[in-house]
Amino acid sequence: MKQAPETATGTPATLWDRTRQMASQEILDTALRLFTEQGYDETTIAQIAREAGVSQRTLFRYFGAKEDLLGGDQDRFWQVLADTVGAQPADAGVWEALRAGVAAVLALHDSRAQALERFRLLHNTASLRAGWLEKRLRFQEGLLPLVEARMGVAAGRPDPRARAVIATVFACLDAASMTWVDNGGKGDLMDLYDECLAAVRG
Amino acid sequence: MKQAPETATGTPATLWDRTRQMASQEILDTALRLFTEQGYDETTIAQIAREAGVSQRTLFRYFGAKEDLLGGDQDRFWQVLADTVGAQPADAGVWEALRAGVAAVLALHDSRAQALERFRLLHNTASLRAGWLEKRLRFQEGLLPLVEARMGVAAGRPDPRARAVIATVFACLDAASMTWVDNGGKGDLMDLYDECLAAVRG
């Protein structure tokens, strides 16, 4: 399992990489379909593997856990968010910088419908939500230095403020997306996010 | 498994209730001890059951899941928080009301040392944290009407603001308790909470 030397053309170089790519996509599509059709908890790994045409063992090699089958490549999301935040001008405030990052990630979704379906599953399935929150929290910790630098915190005494700001941003994103899902995907998620932040920050 | 008809004296009426109480406490103590000694993931249900002197089956009847073995009676925490918020004067703002609830819950811990140990396990164990966050999110939803009433939201169009406020409060509590743990339990948690909220709300 080496790095995939992605060429600039978008087509991976070797057959292996192409096969991996296809298998991965097939598994992801099958999983999302089954989750949507019969629910997350009611879908077993065995079933996904069978319908995707791979062994369970291979499925677990591609995706380390069942929850990773939803939400596609989350690492990419986090990467984009962190990069975007880092790329904001130095004189931009934390809130603006983070807002830009959130916007960049939301723009990453394939389609509005697919995004809605993902969020719906995420918010309605306890077991999924748990894992998702956990993963996100880990990312929040990773984001910490980036935000701390922007806030100019003293390195000596531990300062909770950066953590609080990051956590609040995600809290607002949660509130916004939950309301969005409850509302059947009507309106713009980013508007809801702004509304949440306004409610919090006065 | 009926309601325990707790008498005013604090001593449960029947032998059954007393036995249940003792078994429950024994399990909880054993679990916390083992978790602390060897870590959450490294401790199996079988081991806890063995050392607590009950069968696995019985253990699962008392506590539905492994994560419930930490944090004792969380339902009580939530109950206290909700009650306290509800008991705040009508003219108190949402933020003050929620702050009072948070303070009430934090005051519930047996000892500072035990609270620190619980938080430490919670923040350092991924699998635990996941379940905890999930449970909390469910509680947040339960708190929603209480907060909405206090904010005077219109019933018609779904409004994300109440959710955002609640989520932000917990986000700050998270940031505060994580920093508290990182700092070895020095200082007052409530002060850190206030600092977080100040950083967020300007």
Add this chain to the structure above:
DNA sequence: CGACTACTTGGCAGTGACTGCCAAACTGCT
């Protein structure tokens, strides 16, 4: 006191997610 009921317990088998291990199949390079 004895019987009858209600509740609790423990064991057992089973499910489902997930991991380590090993042999077989396959790709890429010479």
Add this chain to the structure above:
DNA sequence: AGCAGTTTGGCAGTCACTGCCAAGTAGTCG
């Protein structure tokens, strides 16, 4: 073609958790 490195599938095993059933124990009524 032939070797080396990579991927795959199957198998057995671990662990959390559940349903089921038989046996034990507490409470109650005659």
